[in-house]
Amino acid sequence: MVKKLIVLVSPLKLFMILAILFGSIGHIIATLIPVIGGYALIKAMIGKFYFFKLITILVIFALLRSVLRYLEQLCNHFVAFRVLEIIRDRVFKALRRLAPAKMENTNTGELITIITSDIELLEVFYAHTISPISIAFIHTLFLTILMFKINVLYAVVLVIFHLIMAIIVPIITSNRAKSIGDIQRKNLSDINSSIIDTFYGIEESAQYQFGGERRNEMLEYTKKLSRSATRLSRIYGGNMALSNSVILIGNICILISAMYLYKFGYVNKIEVVVPIIAFMSSFGPVSALSNLANNLVTTFACGKRVMSLLEEVPEVEEVVNGKDINFEEIDVSKVSFSYGSEEVLKNFDLAVKKGEILGLKGKSGCGKSTLLKLIMRFYDVDSGKIEENKINIKEINTKTLRKNHCYITQSTHLFNGTILDNLKIAKEDATMEEIKAACRKASIGEFIEELPNGYNTKVGDIENSLSTGEKQRISVARGFIQNGDLLLLDEPTANIDSLNEGIILKSIWEESKDKAVILASHKDSTLRISDRIKQVKTLAE
Incomplete structure (x- = not known):
């Protein structure tokens, strides 16, 4: 040493x-x-x-x-x-x-x-x-x-x-x-x-x-x-x-x-x-x-x-000399995965193309979130394979993969800085027009514009007064700004009231015309925009 x-x-x-x-x-x-x-x-x-x-x-x-x-x-x-x-x-x-x-x-x-x-x-x-x-x-x-x-x-x-x-x-x-x-x-x-x-x-x-x-x-x-x-x-x-x-x-x-x-x-x-x-x-x-x-x-x-x-050896090695692709479709074939000795997914399959919204429905702990993390390649599968455009995601450059994927979860972290800084995390060179349009889709634009300093409001000045739902809508706005071709949505409206949920779901549905969407939720109200729904069961069921 x-x-x-x-x-x-x-x-x-x-x-x-x-x-x-x-x-x-x-x-x-x-x-x-x-x-x-x-x-x-x-x-x-x-x-x-x-x-x-x-x-x-x-x-x-x-x-x-x-x-x-x-x-x-x-x-x-x-x-x-x-x-x-x-x-x-x-x-x-x-x-x-x-x-x-x-x-x-x-x-x-x-x-x-x-x-x-x-x-x-x-x-x-x-x-x-x-x-x-x-x-x-x-x-x-x-x-x-x-x-x-x-x-x-x-x-x-x-x-x-x-x-x-x-x-x-x-x-x-x-x-x-x-x-x-x-x-x-x-x-x-x-x-x-x-x-x-x-x-x-x-x-x-x-x-x-x-x-x-x-x-x-x-x-x-x-x-x-x-x-x-x-x-x-x-x-x-x-x-x-x-x-x-x-x-x-x-x-x-x-x-x-x-x-x-x-x-x-x-x-x-x-x-x-x-x-x-x-x-x-x-x-x-x-x-x-x-x-x-x-x-x-x-x-x-x-x-x-x-x-x-x-x-320490990482769970997943970053790919830097792999392939760059423009996303068209994803296939998950016979995927199994465990956290240590705890098996979460076994022989799981799904397929989604651009223009489709696939809903994942299941109880808490059934593996919906884990599946989205595997698609993001935060972890590698134990067996089976995940392919995009018929190419294993292990062969695709990590930066390309993350650029093509828009991953939105129910938990949101706001960094110290302005709201604008937090939104630009998704796309550093985003114009104000893009940002405002994304915020309108996420039903958060009007709220931001009513703040004393608008988009330049310091997060630290309002963090205690921001509700969980407002933070989540900022997270959804980030996703719209990134504009990836595959939307991975993990309970995106879990903390949002029904009115704002409807506005966001409508925006997601409109976005899906030239994107693929995988929407994980246990709420029927959220999954109603799905073209089809796949049930995800716990291994004990």
């Missing part, structure tokens, strides 16, 4: 190399500042001390350190935010590829968590993980060479304790955390889902005095999130304590080593003081690595969820 995350940095490797270069030089300078100070102190004790020269060097080093630190962070965060931009782009492309089946079968709260906080937390990996590992390696290598030139024992002690801090401490932390990061992200998804459900169902909660149960559910999810977060915090605290203990023991070991070497004449006073100060000042980069284990537990959990979404 780490390899997959690192691959995303390849277009920005120059900036990553610069971040490593600036960071390595900066940390080496930061370690050398106290070393130079200690060296100067010993020189002063033996009478060879140049105060002005020392101050000049320290000021230059301090300025260099600050500039290099700024450049390191600048490059790291540039890489991080550019990679996050790339990931967001890929995630939304993946969702487009997986939709609409993904939207129907996935927890909404989990998706929201992935595309918001999970992606944001990956910033830790890209800004504070990749370059710090390289910087710690280069910094340790430099100090090991420096220590080795003085005495090999110093180099051995430094390497041992740096390896403990950089490798063993993070491994211990990761093993203690195990799956807690995954659990914590799951708990966060659950509470997001609960909040979304509560907002959507706030009217029902008020009507049936169900608010207490919703509150208790959210409190329970909050407690679970708190428990997993507390467990992570305890592990983080243990990691800090372990890191500090390792540094303390390392300092003691380097002091004992220096005293031993000095006692037996292997080193002089300068070679005692300089290595001790260098060692005690050397843990910055490797401490950062041991502390990374704290954040990487949740960061890798986020990365796993994001990468699994990017790699």
Whole structure:
């Protein structure tokens, strides 16, 4: 999984190399500042001390350190935010590829968590993980060479304790955390889902005095999130304590080593003081690595969820190198389909040509809506085939298929923007004449024109006052604007009063003269415009 995350940095490797270069030089300078100070102190004790020269060097080093630190962070965060931009782009492309089946079968709260906080937390990996590992390696290598030139024992002690801090401490932390990061992200998804459900169902909660149960559910999810977060915090605290203990023991070991070497004449006073100060000042980069284990537990959990979404295989592959057709007829032959283990359709047949209206009648759950989704190719059939103009729809370009089909359902979503924006979703270059004509057919034009700003009225300003029927009529108007040759209507007048239903059905009937229409409904009043009606039965009937 780490390899997959690192691959995303390849277009920005120059900036990553610069971040490593600036960071390595900066940390080496930061370690050398106290070393130079200690060296100067010993020189002063033996009478060879140049105060002005020392101050000049320290000021230059301090300025260099600050500039290099700024450049390191600048490059790291540039890489991080550019990679996050790339990931967001890929995630939304993946969702487009997986939709609409993904939207129907996935927890909404989990998706929201992935595309918001999970992606944001990956910033830790890209800004504070990749370059710090390289910087710690280069910094340790430099100090090991420096220590080795003085005495090999110093180099051995430094390497041992740096390896403990950089490798063993993070491994211990990761093993203690195990799956807690995954659990914590799951708990966060659950509470997001609960909040979304509560907002959507706030009217029902008020009507049936169900608010207490919703509150208790959210409190329970909050407690679970708190428990997993507390467990992570305890592990983080243990990691800090372990890191500090390792540094303390390392300092003691380097002091004992220096005293031993000095006692037996292997080193002089300068070679005692300089290595001790260098060692005690050397843990910055490797401490950062041991502390990374704290954040990487949740960061890798986020990365796993994001990468699994990017790699998820769609229910239906988009066709881009297929055939383009002008719709004339559709044949559904011996089609069977199941949602998992739940069989919905079995050996189902129908045929419709331009100029015909076919009514689908049946109880709720009998498969009428599923059949229309199969024709739209939101899902692929388990067996059988669907053909248009004698061509399997799997061989027709997806864009052509969606352009030829006008799909209207009883549920309508209005996007943030004006009513005109929402209508133009169906056809971006639609003229006002086309839009007004479609709205008249859908019996919604007069309502829109009576609004203060007409078609330029913001949906957010009137959304609470829009009835379900008015929203559905806007959806029907979208369908008329699209002007596809095959109208797939799923309960298009379910929420509309009889007067407006009559106007819409008359418009559909008039449109059918040069189009094919499949009209799914359980209402006889809606199906009366059908040339013929096909009964859709549940498999239990």
